[in-house]
Amino acid sequence: MDSWAGGVFESPRVSAHIAEARRFIASSDHRWDQINLNLLQTSPAAGQGRSHVDARVLTVEAIQDYLNHLQPHGVLTVIQNSTELASRTHAAILAANGNRDDSILSFQLSEPTNPFSHLLIARNEAFTNAEVERLRSIATDCDAVIATYPSLANPATDDRPFIFEPSKRIAIHALLAALLALLILMVILARERHTPGNPLSVTAGVLIGIASTALQVLVIYRLQTALGSPALSMGIGLAAVLGGSGLGALFFGHFATAKFWPQCSMSAATGVAVFVLFSPVLAEYCDTMNHTLAFITMGFFTVLTCLPIGLPFLAAIHSCKSISGHVEGLIIGCDGLGSILGATGATALAMTAGFSMVGWTIVIGFVGVSVFRPQHDQSPG
Structure with a gap:
């Protein structure tokens, strides 16, 4: 895994923790510059059993917890592999931050064959116009565009922790x-x-x-x-x-x-x-x-x-x-x-x-x- 990740675990600045993601964040008093969530979905999530996937790490309450553990101007980044997952994650982030759409940006790679083509960036503060343009420029260099998603009435919550509707x-x-x-x-x-x-x-x-x-x-x-x-x-x-x-x-x-x-x-x-x-x-x-x-x-x-x-x-x-x-x-x-x-x-x-x-x-x-x-x-x- 270390070689696949580019040797990141060899860095003295990296500490590996084997723990359930949400419990680890909730029990910590640290504040981070970036909290990155990716590779959360499994093959059942994208296949036959996806309607029963527990989205506990992506509920509104979970995202509120992540945002509360960010440093000032720290960011929460989430990588998803489908428009449906990205759309529901986007809805949960909006519900978590009080529907402040100026503090979340979404990007999508133009290459349809890339399995991880959706990136969502959120933080507690609003993005300035200069920051938006800077991120848009970086996205363009990576062959990505700003993505928009439809409004969803029922994002995943702790009481209804399902990121998919029943199939x-x-x-x-x-x-x-x-x-x-x-x-x-x-x-x-x-x-x-x-x-x-x-x-x-x-x-x-x-x-x-x-x-x-x-x-x-x-x-x-x-x-x-x-x-x-x-x-x-x-x-x-x-x-x-x-x-x-x-x-x-x-x-x-x-x-x-x-x-x-x-x-x-x-x-x-x-x-x-x-x-x-x-x-x-x-x-x-x-x-x-x-x-x-x-x-x-x-x-x-x-x-x-x-x-x-x-x-x-x-x-x-x-x-x-x-x-x-x-x-x-x-x-x-x-x-x-x-x-x-x-x-x-x-x-x-x-x-x-x-x-x-x-x-x-x-x-x-x-x-x-x-x-x-x-x-x-x-x-x-």
């Missing part, structure tokens, strides 16, 4: 999975509609599955905000959700009965609401911490807020103990089908309305579970 192919796949799950649920409801209480059991199981799986999607993203690593965040997130709900069932499982069905569901809704309200602030704070301390802090917080998450499912199962037939299996199966809807729905909602909306939808889902109490379990005992 039709990805949307179709998600829709097909959701439709298949719904079709199976309709068949189950049609079969169980004459059995007292079973349609409500099906509905409760589906809502629990939707809310629980969507919560895992939300938790993994919030942890990624704090920890940086997607793989580490996924492992810790799933462990925290499952571990927290398991501990909650262990310590408070004796309350998870038909009698306390509504209370169990409302406690789960409360736990999710606490996570939705405080996890963004805590994640931002953890972004400046030592990696191990951030892992412990976010993991512990997630476990605490997830303690009541397993209680609605446990209450649903316990409420069926005195019922003959297959109601327990019915709820477990519908919980699994609800998980499919939760995963696809959470992804679609995050990409369109943001992760906070995912969180509040989960809260509504658990509140709904408290309403759909099976009829045959409405006795005081």
